[in-house]
Amino acid sequence: MTRFARAAIALGVLTSLAGFGCATQTKLSGVWVAESPAPLSKILVIGVARTEARRRIFEDRFVEALGGRGASAVASYTLLAAEGQLEESAIRAVVREQDFGSVIVTRFLRVDEETTYVPPETRMVPSGAMGYGLYGYYGMAWSLETTPGYTRTTRIVRLATNLYDARSEKLVWSADSDTLNPDSPEDAIGSVTKAIAERLAQDGLL
Secondary structure (H helix, E strand, C coil), X not given: XXXXXXXXXXXXXXXXXXXXXXXXXXXXXXXXXXCCCCCCCCEEEEECCCCHHHHHHHHHHHHHHHHCCCCCEEEHHHCCCCCCCCCHHHHHHHHHHCCCCEEEEEEEEEEEEEEEEECCEEEEEECCCCCCCHHHHHCCCXXXXXXXXXEEEEEEEXXXXXXXXXXXXXXXXXXXXXXXXXXXXXXXXXXXXXXXXXXXXXXXXX
């Protein structure tokens, strides 16, 4: 079984992206690029998910992000509509018949929670600044203001993305992504697909 086929048929849980709050940010790590990679041509986008609905949302957003960078990309569900695992033979047939040059596969790794403690802070603040003119403000007293300490929890959705040359079936680009505190599954998907498309362009693949 080929490497990109094994990655494509592995079970993922992109449905686990629900229920997170606060501002969303995606960071990429462990980025690997093959030596002197050629620009991508006609990309087959595969999102590994337990449900067809989530897979469609992910692949559509990824196609949109790649298209925004000038790439020609196709969501795999439009050619391989199936629940659960995709068959290697079906992927091979689509790649050959549709003449895809690249295959990009994203799969779920895990969700982590990191809790940090923010200590109390004491700072000097002006006392009675309102209502004073220049000289009254200049000579007024200062007082101390203290904010209590608190804990902050960051939820991190971790995904892995691999890009393959469809003809040689060799890995040409790979990265892990950490998406922080997504508001919803769609929010997380939008953040990670945008970040990956931007990095592919930065690495000269788009």
